[in-house]
Amino acid sequence: MQYPEKIYYNGSIHTGNDLNAMHTALAIGGGKIIASGDDQTIRAMAGSQTQQIDLAGKQIIPAFVDGHAHPLEGQQMVGDIDLARADSAEGVLTLIREAAMAQAEEPWVFVGGIDLSVFGNYPTRQQLDVALPDRPLLLLGHDVHSGCLNTLGLAAAGIGADTQDPKGGIHEREPGSQEPSGVVHEAALYRLFGLIPQLGPARYPQSLAKAIAMAHRLGITGWFDARVDEGLLQAYAAARDAGTLKLHVSTGLLATPRHDPAAQIARFQDWKRRYEGDTLHVHTVKIFIDGVTESRTAALLEPYPGTADHGLALWEQAALNEIVAMADAAGFDLHFHTLADRAVRMALDALEWAAKCNGPRDRRAQLAHLQLVHPDDMPRFSPLGAIASVQALWTAAAPELQSFYSEILGSERAAHSYPLRSLRNAGVMLAGGSDWPVSTMDPLAIMQTGVTHQPTDDPTAEPWNPDERLDLQVMLQAHTLNASHALRFDDCRGLLPGHEANFLILQRSLFAQAIQQLHQTRLLCTVFRGETVYGADTDCNAVAA
Numbered sequence: 001m002q003y004p005e006k007i008y009y010n011g012s013i014h015t016g017n018d019l020n021a022m023h024t025a026l027a028i029g030g031g032k033i034i035a036s037g038d039d040q041t042i043r044a045m046a047g048s049q050t051q052q053i054d055l056a057g058k059q060i061i062p063a064f065v066d067g068h069a070h071p072l073e074g075q076q077m078v079g080d081i082d083l084a085r086a087d088s089a090e091g092v093l094t095l096i097r098e099a100a101m102a103q104a105e106e107p108w109v110f111v112g113g114i115d116l117s118v119f120g121n122y123p124t125r126q127q128l129d130v131a132l133p134d135r136p137l138l139l140l141g142h143d144v145h146s147g148c149l150n151t152l153g154l155a156a157a158g159i160g161a162d163t164q165d166p167k168g169g170i171h172e173r174e175p176g177s178q179e180p181s182g183v184v185h186e187a188a189l190y191r192l193f194g195l196i197p198q199l200g201p202a203r204y205p206q207s208l209a210k211a212i213a214m215a216h217r218l219g220i221t222g223w224f225d226a227r228v229d230e231g232l233l234q235a236y237a238a239a240r241d242a243g244t245l246k247l248h249v250s251t252g253l254l255a256t257p258r259h260d261p262a263a264q265i266a267r268f269q270d271w272k273r274r275y276e277g278d279t280l281h282v283h284t285v286k287i288f289i290d291g292v293t294e295s296r297t298a299a300l301l302e303p304y305p306g307t308a309d310h311g312l313a314l315w316e317q318a319a320l321n322e323i324v325a326m327a328d329a330a331g332f333d334l335h336f337h338t339l340a341d342r343a344v345r346m347a348l349d350a351l352e353w354a355a356k357c358n359g360p361r362d363r364r365a366q367l368a369h370l371q372l373v374h375p376d377d378m379p380r381f382s383p384l385g386a387i388a389s390v391q392a393l394w395t396a397a398a399p400e401l402q403s404f405y406s407e408i409l410g411s412e413r414a415a416h417s418y419p420l421r422s423l424r425n426a427g428v429m430l431a432g433g434s435d436w437p438v439s440t441m442d443p444l445a446i447m448q449t450g451v452t453h454q455p456t457d458d459p460t461a462e463p464w465n466p467d468e469r470l471d472l473q474v475m476l477q478a479h480t481l482n483a484s485h486a487l488r489f490d491d492c493r494g495l496l497p498g499h500e501a502n503f504l505i506l507q508r509s510l511f512a513q514a515i516q517q518l519h520q521t522r523l524l525c526t527v528f529r530g531e532t533v534y535g536a537d538t539d540c541n542a543v544a545a
Helices: 039-043 071-078 089-102 125-131 151-157 201-217 230-241 261-275 317-329 341-358 375-380 399-409 420-425 443-452 472-486 515-520
Strands: 006-009 025-029 032-037 051-054 059-062 064-069 109-114 137-141 146-149 169-173 180-186 220-228 248-255 280-288 333-338 365-369 386-390 430-432 503-506 523-528 531-535 541-543
Touching: 006 039, 025 039, 032 039, 059 472, 064 071, 064 365, 064 430, 064 472, 071 109, 071 201, 071 220, 071 230, 089 109, 089 125, 089 137, 125 137, 125 146, 125 151, 125 180, 137 151, 146 151, 151 180, 201 220, 201 230, 201 523, 201 531, 220 230, 220 280, 220 333, 220 472, 220 523, 230 248, 230 261, 230 280, 248 261, 261 280, 261 317, 280 317, 317 333, 317 341, 333 341, 341 365, 341 375, 341 386, 375 420, 386 420, 386 472, 420 430, 430 443, 430 472, 443 472, 443 515
Parallel strands: 006 051, 064 220, 109 137, 220 248, 248 280, 280 333, 333 365, 365 386, 386 430
Antiparallel strands: 006 025, 025 032, 051 541, 059 503, 137 146, 146 180, 169 180, 503 523, 523 531
């Protein structure tokens, strides 16, 4: 008989699998769940060395999994900058001056995580020159789809009037001229990252350690890194081999239309053979199909009002079909950036083509972000194995952002933004994610927002698109079991016997408080594979067996 190493009792155990179960005790050992049930039954399993912990009414729930984030890259981009002061144009310019002093030895000044819309239109090189005229600068938008260069930054990057836009990217131009304004989008932005030492691999170990600590502090024991190259894979593998990757990581291997599809899939297969193992999962190809609404690069079925512009589709459908079918045939999952309805349709069409080419299999493709989804496409998800990767924090847009969406999309279309309830009603699985550092990584804040459609700091605000609100059980499932399923963390799908002992101890039950207080729930302890990686379960009362 296997005696439990630990028994937690006198609590509220939410396994995540049986919504009607009223368990009060949990037994773990060897990094696994042994059993859950009532106090008498579970405590009778104790051996002489079993530690018994009185929860004193506290709640245990499955640990969170972030289904879409940029954890390591986000730490590189945001660093230790105090973004709270970046809520105005002058505040951003002040941060730039401070960053220049802090980065005095660097060839570039880099500031990330910025809401570029605080300038109104995105800031031009002339506006940035006011703060920093004598060194190259890249100011990165918080959505990581747009950035802004000062004049010396343009020169250092070799961008001039005769520079062509790369495929899938845009260099904005000054009015009536071919001179670059300094604003860059998508592929035109991403090609700059290799020029910035602050984003380089030398800082990966430190950034990863900070990302893991932040995740544990928020109760997260697994994530999907939504844009990964070989350098990031090497950093993850090194942490795993050193025993410090104490969470599950699924990696999105970035495919682009600029390179041969067969060569890309062959390279990904090689990476999978070389790097996958234990907590590092290398089985997903990431594809950006469109951009974001704010820069008019989200791909629309109907044009932006008053224009013939349908946004930016980064792939031709035939090329997308080809690489998706190749990835699928090689056994990879797909994860698409699909912000708007045209991108969603393109992804579903590509998955349909892959199924036709390759036949049936256990597909778990994810379509991420989903601000706009045409109603005709919602029933297509489930038969194709497609999962909605949703960022519910975005359902509580500030009034000025709501007005912006109404203006740029048209009020009728904007009124159907983030149709999460409609998707679920159509039978679509919802997997929760944060897209950090675009927005907070805190699952409790995200879950609360998905229920209320109100900012956590303004519970009296008028809910945005309230018909699309979800209930708390749905949101919790999205951020635990469903996200685990989507990422093939199959032994993390709830607190069942034989599954990994990945769970949280909360000061009070999520279901016994006002929803507006959810984000304030105190997390006492994060446990990964039976090991306490944040807090201490001795915050509850340990007693001898």
